[in-house]
Amino acid sequence: MGKSVHSLAKFTESSLRALLQALPDLVWLKDVDGVYLACNHRFEQMFGASEKDIVGRTDYDFVGKEQADFFRANDRNAMERGGPSVNEEWVTFAADGHRELLETTKTPLFDDHGSLIGVLGIGHDITQRKQLEKYEKFRSATLELLAGNTSLPVILEAIVRGVEELSPGAMCSILLLDDERRRFSEGVAPSLPAFYNEAILGIEIGMGVGSCGTAAFTGQRVIVEDIANHPYWTPYATLAAQAGLGACWSQPIMSAASEVLGTFAIYHRTRFAPSESDIYIIEQSARLASIAVERKRMEMRVQHVAFHDALTGLPNRILLHDRLEQARAACKRHGRLAALLFMDLDNFKPLNDAYGHDAGDLLLQEVAHRLCQCVREVDTVARFGGDEFVVVLSDLGADHAQATALASAVAEKIRASLSQPYVLQLHGSDRTATSVEHHCSASIGAVLFNHAKGSETDIVKWADLAMYQAKSAGRNRIQFYSPP
Incomplete structure (x- = not known):
């Protein structure tokens, strides 16, 4: 016990000051009039002055009046309360110009007789927090x-x-x-x-x-x-x-x-x-x-x-319905006509029967590619199901004859493209490749539409009927829908 007391007695004022200098927080002591009595090295950095030049002076000697008034008001608040006062304050360090948000605790200090002698301040950097x-x-x-x-x-x-x-x-x-x-x-x-x-x-x-x-x-x-x-x-x-x-x-x-x-x-x-x-x-x-x-x-x-065909990557029926709805809305807005082409492949089933569904899938993918090459970016190419495809041609003008001619030209371009031979590379189970040439064409039903007549379902149905008329008439041809 005697050794512990002796060790504590050796903890002199200089040791205490060394400890304060090592703290990462700002530490300072003022008297009741706001005059500095002591401070540590971190506090010196804030004022850009040494302790000997700070002691005996006040905040008004180092910062602007507004900030000095703020510091002084917090000092008084702590002294009046008789206990610690905590607040947050932004300060600029004169040493290098950087700013820190400090959580400042100001505690009133009393002498042995209970008389107020000043304020102890501790500022902790909470900028990062x-x-x-x-x-x-x-x-x-x-x-x-x-x-x-x-x-x-x-x-x-x-x-x-x-x-x-x-x-x-x-x-x-x-x-x-x-x-x-x-x-x-x-x-x-x-x-x-x-x-x-x-x-x-x-x-x-x-x-x-x-x-x-x-x-x-x-x-x-x-x-x-x-x-x-x-x-x-x-x-x-x-x-x-x-x-x-x-x-x-x-x-x-x-x-x-x-x-x-x-x-x-x-x-x-x-x-x-x-x-x-x-x-x-x-x-x-x-x-x-x-x-x-x-x-x-x-x-x-x-x-x-959800909205595209897994095999061809084309829009499916759900997205087709949305695109058709948009086309009709555009027709109403601009007073123009649009067209829908419904096509069914001719001579597709024999390929599946002879070489299997893998061959059929390759041909459908090639059909999708050729269809996209035949239309504009504003148009829609969709896979309706099986070997059936639909094309929506937007903005064909207001004149019926002109719109019919434009739709006919695109339909003929599609018909000619799809009737070209298909060269398919088939891979067997032994990884050998076989080249198969297949001839296929398309029967195409077409219908002009605007916003006024029929629903989206009606428009698809009319083009479908026209497509069957094209098949009945000998296949590999185009047929426009004529209302009964």
Whole structure:
């Protein structure tokens, strides 16, 4: 017991001061009039002065009147309460100009007689903690967007703008790779210059291709604090200088299968080194972008499966109905005519009977390809079922004779294309390839329509009837529907 007391007695004032200097928090002591009596090294950094130059002076000697009044009001509040007073306050460090959000605890001090002698202040830096709290709120809001029908570009822009709001001075970008994962094909970077964004799209990733190209190539985070003097940026030094970029930190966006989908990057105008919270934000933002990209792409795949034929990739009956409805609405809006072509393949069944369904599938895929080559992008080619296909021709003009001529020309182009020989490469169980040539044609029923007569179901039925008339008349021909 005697040894412990002796050791404590050796804990002198100088030892206590050494302990205070080692603390990461700001520590200071004022008298009841707000005059500084002592402070530690961290506090010296805030005022940009040594302790000997701070002691004996007040806040009004170091900061503006408004902030000094704020500090003094909190001192008085603690002294009047007779107990600790806690508040948050932003301060700028005179030593280097950086800002911190401090959680400040001010505790009144009393002498042995209970008389108030001053205030002890302790300031704890909560900048990163508050930033991360804000980030979690932002992250939750972004996940809510994902749960709705918001498109992927809108979600990615929300991520970019959200991080920029959390990190003043930062400019963010999300770049996505193409299907081959070789080039940047899509980008969201609203705060970067348009000419810079245009220059980045299409760039092939690789080692030393800037921060993002290198991160996408290696699958590793790349931190470039000084673009002007970093070898990764040498080929793009002029471009970066024109865009006013000084630093770029890039995090690869990884899929659940550990494949690189793209990159999330934070740029700064000047040379800039990331803090721990910056690293956390860039990592989490890349993960958030990954969730968004994978979920939305999965939704697109599911939607494609629901509305497209699995064999040919063409719209199915459900999507055909929607496209037909849109065509009728356009007819009403613009006072124009459209047409529907219904076709059934002639001589298709013998191919299946002779070579099996694999051969039939190959021919149907080739038919789908030829049909798409015969129409405009605004038109719709759909697989109706089996060996039946439908084409919707939009915007054929207001004149009935002209619309009929246009529809006839397209129908004839289709008929001629589908009647050309089909050369199919069949693979046996022993992996040997057999080339089969098959001749097939199509009977085509056509009907002109607008918004006024019949429903979508009626229009398909009329074209179907015309198609059967074409078959009855000898096949491999076109027949327009004539109302009875």
